[in-house]
Amino acid sequence: MYVRLTLFVCLMVSLVAPVFAQSAGSGMAIPATTSAINSPTPLSQRVVAYDMDAKYDAKAHTLEATETLTYHNLTGQALDTFPFHLYLNAFQPTSTWIREGKREGTRGQDFEKWQSKSYGAEEIKSFEVMGQGDFTSQLQYVHPDDNNKDDRTVVQVHLSRPIPADGYVQFKIKFHDQFPETLERTGWNRDFVLGGQWFPKVGIWWHGAWNCHQFHAYTEFFADFGVYDVKLTVPQFEVVGAGGIEVGNVNNPDGTKTVSYHADDIHDFAWTASPHYLIYNDTFQSSMGPVKLRIMVQPAHWSQVGREARVLKESMDRFDRWYGPYPYKTLTLVDPDPGSQAFGMEYPTFITGGTTWWEPEGLHFGSAEAIEHEFGHQYWYGMVATNEFEDAWMDEGINEYAQVKVMDSIYGPQTSALNLWGVTAGERDEQRVFFTGVSDLDPIAKNGWQYADSNSYGGVTYGKTAMVLLTLENIIGEDTMRKAMHTYFLRYRYTHPTKEDFLKTIEEVSGRDLRWYFNQAVYGTQVLDYEVLKISSVPVDWYKENLKEKKGETEYDCNVWIHRKGEFVIPIDIEIKFDNGDKVRERWDGQDRWIRYEYRKKTKVESVEVDPDHKLEFDRNNFNNSRTAEANPSPARKLTNYWTCISQFCAQLLAWWLV
């Protein structure tokens, strides 16, 4: 029986085999190199290997390149269709990116008027599938998200023969790029260029289907891990930087040079060139080995480089200790051309910060915050490679939460965003400002391109997520939360987890059912807002004539009303302070709309505070969380005094010039 079955299988395989283009025996493979990582073995399940040779024309801002992409079909089924991202085609007037940008705003460009320098393009000159022939004429643009026929950011190829499960396929693509003047952190500015999203990139097979979204106004990217070998040919005067490690640098007779890079276990590759960069080298000792830091600085910013290196290394240290090791051998930090829209972007092992020559030390929400944030993305996006189209909060929001923790640790919680001339702000204050104006427009868990507008996307994805996670940390404890984040990182690095993977990890580590919280905070739009509605202290003998109230002797009926203004239900603590110094703590489950607490005491209520330990970080209105019996006009007077001085000064200035 066994022999017959074996013969039958062999016969079937011999019949079917010619149908498949490639097999494991075809000689194709994804390299198992480890030269760019501090690990003797590959870290990720490598699906792709990109081998690219690109020549950049610095005058025309164009690039001619060839790409050889080897794809390992690990989907468990045969594949005959492959979609590719052509991100640079987003910068065309009728693209989805521009349409959405006009309608809802982008990250930095309002497109009041279309300018030709904003034009970008990624044109495939030839597309060959090894063993199957040329498919250039059969490429089809597809529009999976909005059916915009004019959008050309996703192209699809249908093979004549499917690639079997565990088989390989190799694509040879020749393409031409036209970079725009920097948009969405890619393109040129003066003689600077940042090559981001510059090559045809295959979509990702995720949960049984291709996931290859069009480029949207404020979504980012999603791709498989693999190996990158890239040769960049640029004029010899350019200083070049890129992801991965530099493996070659050769001057060519035509006045150009070719710089070669190799990278392991990453899912994107970016590069930059400018004749003006100064290089600052440093080293960080991660728990997996030394990391070479290469900071590419604008000449005018050289005085800032020490600060940039310090915040980078301190951030790396916190991430290494709290969440897990940074395994790559290099990290390149780019200070992009001033005025360009290349500020603050992340690519694997390659990030952009940005500063000014005059930036004061206490302005932490400038370059320091950007460096910390973009480095954080090496973890939340770089290694834990979530779907940035559909779960933008899982990279941006989780990263913002980590940013609050790291920046607080470096600069102190009250001054982690700003500490300048007596004016302060903490990172969590900044996050609150982000989301309070848009707190009920969209849930956190939503496709990135379907938010109401860019403000809601930013406020909810970044700010609200950070505040929701800080509140969660207060519910389960800081140590537990850190342990959960650590577990999440170690478990899902070099994979593509879903939102439930993250939420379940927190539940598992904390040992608590947090679904009631996640349903409201992550999946819902309920607003969290508790208030102290009113307080009163009435003498018990109020009806007696000639009643004289005496402190410590007169008895009062004290009442305190607490109101749940928002729809978000969460148990809260309430602290009632009496004017003899007594304090009472109550706990309310928040199920009803309001609750009243009554006390009969020989003292009056002095103040009441909801959430006295300040655990509910994303309560929309912190001002109404407390109420004092006596008014304290000093804060308002102080602000009014500032306002009076400013308006007096303006009036004097006006009169100075005009009279």
Place this chain on the structure above:
Amino acid sequence: MSDNTNLVSAGAEIARRNKRYVVWFFLLNLAFAHFGATAFNDSARGILDHSLYADKLLHGFNLGVFMELLAHPEFGAIPGATHPAMMFAVVFFLASLLFMPGVLLGYASDHRLPRDEFYRACGRNVWRFVRLFLFFTIIAGVIAWILFGALNALMTATDKTSYERLPFFVQLVGTVIILLVLTIIRIWFDLAQTDVVLRDEPAVRKSIAVGFRKTRRHLGRLLVSYVVIAIVAVAVLVAGILLWHAIVPPSSVLGAFIIGEATLLLLLGTRFWQRATAVAFYVRERANVEATRTIPTFAAPVVT
């Protein structure tokens, strides 16, 4: 240089002798600003007076909390708080326009100007000053528009370079030059206003011509005097801010009020110093001209 020093010190002496004008204008501006801040104060008090969270604004100044306050629905739209202040700033400007003739007459007098004379001067010159203001606005506006346009063009050109500090310094130098040009126009019209008041000249175009001639002939002296006083004003402002930062505790409303208002008073005083300097110059010039006119002329003796 000694002429300039004399002019600046003569102006200082006039301003010191008549410091009540500065004080009155200051109190007027303070009152207007106070009224202008009422809406802001009411909005802020409604949210802050009974909230413990307001402590973050009292003991220090947390920018995030302040922005949260401004974004608070109960605080109302920001224009609701800023518009009254802007309106009162315009009212102060109009009041300055109305009362400046009396101040100039007072500066030119060698005695304390009686109140009725002060108001009479104000009343007689109000429309003349309005007309002068319109001329000033047109001339200064056109010149400023041209100069700022040129500066913008220059900035666009420098922005093409990769030398990041170049645009900054071009902007800085350009702005200083524009301010100097506007100061010259201000001197011109300060002298025209002085001429209108002291000669009781109903035809303002004649006073504008007088102001122009005097400015052109004595530009160096006048400009240096005005710039010296303007530098003093900037120094006063910087010193006031540093002092506020150094000695006023964050929660001291009174301390901030005293330092802030003292700085504003001195700042206002510097502008009156400039006006006094213009009056001193004008009076001195007129005296010179009259002295020249009254020198008797004798026929040369005939020698045979």
